[in-house]
Each structure stands twice: as C-alpha cells, then as structure tokens.
Amino acid sequence: MQNKRIRRIATPITAAAVVGITVFGGMPAQAAPITTNFTATCLATPSAVEGPQTQSQPSSVTVDAPASVDAGQEYEAIIAPPPITYPNAVSVANVQNVSRIKIDIDVPQNADFLGADIVPGTSSGLSGVAPNVLRVNENGTVDPNGTILRLSGNNATIGNGPNSSKNSEGGIVAPAVSGANTTFQLPKVKVRLRAGASGNVQIKLRTGGDAGAWANDKNFLTFLPKASAVFITAWAPTQCTPRDAQSAPLNAGAGPLATTSIAEADKATTTTLAGPGSAKNGTPVTLTANVAPAANGGTVQFKDGDALLGDPIALAGSNAALTTTFTADGDHPITAVYSGAPGFVGSTSAVKIVKVTTDAPPETATTTTVEAPANAKVGQDVNLTARVTPRAPVAR
Known part of the structure; x- marks a missing residue:
C-alpha cells in the first residue's frame, strides 16, 4: 500500500x-x-x-x-x-x-x-x-x-x-x-x-x-x-x-x-594637399588632394583663403586634382576641403602657402653715341650730345 x-x-x-x-x-x-x-x-x-x-x-x-x-x-x-x-x-x-x-x-x-x-x-x-x-x-x-x-x-x-x-x-x-x-x-x-x-x-x-x-x-x-x-x-x-x-x-x-x-561608426579621414610652393602670375598650376583612407565618394573643394577655386571635384579613388591660374601676386593660403561620404567623415587639409609673383620684363641692350665737334679752341664753348638707342621709356 x-x-x-x-x-x-x-x-x-x-x-x-x-x-x-x-x-x-x-x-x-x-x-x-x-x-x-x-x-x-x-x-x-x-x-x-x-x-x-x-x-x-x-x-x-x-x-x-x-x-x-x-x-x-x-x-x-x-x-x-x-x-x-x-x-x-x-x-x-x-x-x-x-x-x-x-x-x-x-x-x-x-x-x-x-x-x-x-x-x-x-x-x-x-x-x-x-x-x-x-x-x-x-x-x-x-x-x-x-x-x-x-x-x-x-x-x-x-x-x-x-x-x-x-x-x-x-x-x-x-x-x-x-x-x-x-x-x-x-x-x-x-x-x-x-x-x-x-x-x-x-x-x-x-x-x-x-x-x-x-x-x-x-x-x-x-x-x-x-x-x-x-x-x-x-x-x-x-x-x-x-x-x-x-x-x-x-x-x-x-x-x-x-x-x-x-x-559602424563613420571613419575619420585625413586630407593632404600637394602643389607647388610658388607660381607665376598667369601661369596654370595643378593642386592635388589625397583623402585617406580611400572613401567611397564625396567631393573636394579647393579654396584660396575663403574664396572658392572652381567647383567641387569628385573624388576619384582617393584623389582629386584642380588646375588653376593665379592672377594676383602675393602669398595665397590654399586648402582642400573633403565633403565626406556615407561611412566617412569630411576633413580639411593643412594650409599650403603658394607664393605668386610677376616676372620683370627682360632687359633691352642699348647703344650710346656721343656727338662733338672735331676741333675746338681753348676757352671756346662746345656742344656735346649723347644719344641712347633704343630710346628708354620715360618714368612717370
């Protein structure tokens, strides 16, 4: 039981x-x-x-x-x-x-x-x-x-x-x-x-x-x-x-x-600017920006101080390049600004100074001739004439 x-x-x-x-x-x-x-x-x-x-x-x-x-x-x-x-x-x-x-x-x-x-x-x-x-x-x-x-x-x-x-x-x-x-x-x-x-x-x-x-x-x-x-x-x-x-x-x-x-968090990027340190007024120069790590899109805007240099350039691989001409002498503070893209944060390069100058005109060869009488007496005034060719411009 x-x-x-x-x-x-x-x-x-x-x-x-x-x-x-x-x-x-x-x-x-x-x-x-x-x-x-x-x-x-x-x-x-x-x-x-x-x-x-x-x-x-x-x-x-x-x-x-x-x-x-x-x-x-x-x-x-x-x-x-x-x-x-x-x-x-x-x-x-x-x-x-x-x-x-x-x-x-x-x-x-x-x-x-x-x-x-x-x-x-x-x-x-x-x-x-x-x-x-x-x-x-x-x-x-x-x-x-x-x-x-x-x-x-x-x-x-x-x-x-x-x-x-x-x-x-x-x-x-x-x-x-x-x-x-x-x-x-x-x-x-x-x-x-x-x-x-x-x-x-x-x-x-x-x-x-x-x-x-x-x-x-x-x-x-x-x-x-x-x-x-x-x-x-x-x-x-x-x-x-x-x-x-x-x-x-x-x-x-x-x-x-x-x-x-x-x-995934957007990746930080670094933009590096390459170009000449000096340029001649009126002569084209090329500026190149490199973005690292290589991003999957975005644009680069090149700037001269606060002034825009052309339109934004689409990133190709990790680079963007701009050919431009400076028309004013002096130091130009150039930067490259990357816009960013999905998964990538925008960035701005360090300032690169481009010194722009205008060339002086080339020197012209001159000839100086002197005209004077063949004979003169003691105590007698004579006229001497100097001629420079070609004629130099008169400073104003």
Whole structure:
C-alpha cells in the first residue's frame, strides 16, 4: 500500500504534471519585439520510486530590443518570462510549491555589459527570496567577468552554483494557492548594453557546452517542484533544454532570440594637399588632394583663403586634382576641403602657402653715341650730345 502511494505522487512532480510551462511568453510591444517558437524538453527526476520523467512542450521566447544601433551606443533589451501555471493536485498528491527557479542567458558578445535590473512591479505570486539578476561564470559563481546572466533568487538553484539543493526549498518560491491551479509571474529583466564597433549583438539562452547537454544542472531553465501525500514528501529537480525530444539535437531555441545590428561608426579621414610652393602670375598650376583612407565618394573643394577655386571635384579613388591660374601676386593660403561620404567623415587639409609673383620684363641692350665737334679752341664753348638707342621709356 505504501509503495502504491509513492508511485501515485511521482506523477504530479514530473515536468508535465507539476509545471505545465511555456518557457517564455510574449511581452508588451515596444521597439521591435521578436518571438522565437521552439520546443522545450524537460527531465524531472522524482525522489520517490518513480523513475525520471520526460516532457516536451511548445515554447517561445520574446525579446524586445532595437533592430539596429550605432557603434558605441548604449541601449536596452527587455526579456519577459510568461505567466507559469502548475496544477495544485494530481491524484492523491498535493503540490506545495515550485522553488529554486532559475533562467540563464548568455552575456551578449560584441557589446559591453553595463548591467541588468529587475523591472519593478512585473512579478506576481512569488515568495521566498526576491528575484534578482546576477552575472555568474560557468560554475554558477558570481563573477564580474562571467559569461552568464542568471535570473534567480540570489543564486539558489538545484545545481550549478554555491547555493544549490535538490531536496530543500530555496530561492524564488511559487507557493500553491487555493483552487485547481497556481499561476505565478517571474519579473521582466532589463539588460543594458553598449554596442561594439561593428557586427551584431545577439540575445541567446544559455546552451553552450554542458548547458546544451541533456539533463544537466547548467541547462538554461531549472526548478524544483515539491509535492506531498499522506506522510510522504517528494522532490522532482527538473532541467530543461531547447530540443524536440530527449535524443534530438538543440533546436531554434538555442539560436539567436534577437539580433541587433551595429551601424559602424563613420571613419575619420585625413586630407593632404600637394602643389607647388610658388607660381607665376598667369601661369596654370595643378593642386592635388589625397583623402585617406580611400572613401567611397564625396567631393573636394579647393579654396584660396575663403574664396572658392572652381567647383567641387569628385573624388576619384582617393584623389582629386584642380588646375588653376593665379592672377594676383602675393602669398595665397590654399586648402582642400573633403565633403565626406556615407561611412566617412569630411576633413580639411593643412594650409599650403603658394607664393605668386610677376616676372620683370627682360632687359633691352642699348647703344650710346656721343656727338662733338672735331676741333675746338681753348676757352671756346662746345656742344656735346649723347644719344641712347633704343630710346628708354620715360618714368612717370
């Protein structure tokens, strides 16, 4: 008789009977909610006589995160567990509670993790330790450099952590209430991130390594149902993974649940101006601008001080050239201004001084002749005449 009672209470503490669970449900629509549908398969191992029980159920995860962000931009992703319902009684057994509930999510790569918070006022039907989010390592120990975000009651779990047990209540507790079923709501979690330089940031359940193996305490979802009948208390530690059946490989639930693309920051450019240091007034000269790194478009405007030299020149490869003629003597401060292009920031070259001068006219050969009388007497005035040819212009 005793053996029959034990066998009969084993049923309600399996994953199927104790917790008819959809791993995550939908969340209020915000920027870009994305839902991934998959099957979750759980193994419950009752402490009383009955052997391990396997249950597969349709599940879904909804993550609200922006579709794209700029490189270095801070943003938020919100993950909301659904209401979870379990039966209060099956056969002669009464389910007292489900405790030590934990959900593990990978710390997103290609982003700086800035923190995670419980969204106030989004949980119900819970007692025990208040839910919180901890960053832990593969061993489940709190670690500022850990690769896992854990929603739990201060890290009380059935395993994979320093505060674990498979036969005692702890952490988050969802106690049974009156009626046929008990429904409770885990809180929403808001994750704060800073995007990396480029690429994608993905939100994923913890399924790498041992976490993706069957019936492992590192599985992304674990919990501990407790049931009683007459004088017997039975525990059923439960581990869940995203797979269609016990022997099946991981399914879509192990893939990206939400992907945020990073718009790469515009590249800084440097514009260098090349040209002669001096020029003759009225003589054409060529100015050349080089833009690095090579941009995919844009124009270069050459300038003489604030005055524009011609029209903007389209960049060809990484260069733009202008042939111009200076008509005023003096020092000309020349610059080249790159306009920028998609993905590239504009830039201005350093000032290059071009000294413009006008050539003096060439010297003309002259001949000077002197006319004088052939003879003259002492004391007599004479006329001497000098003639210069060609005649020089008279200064005015």
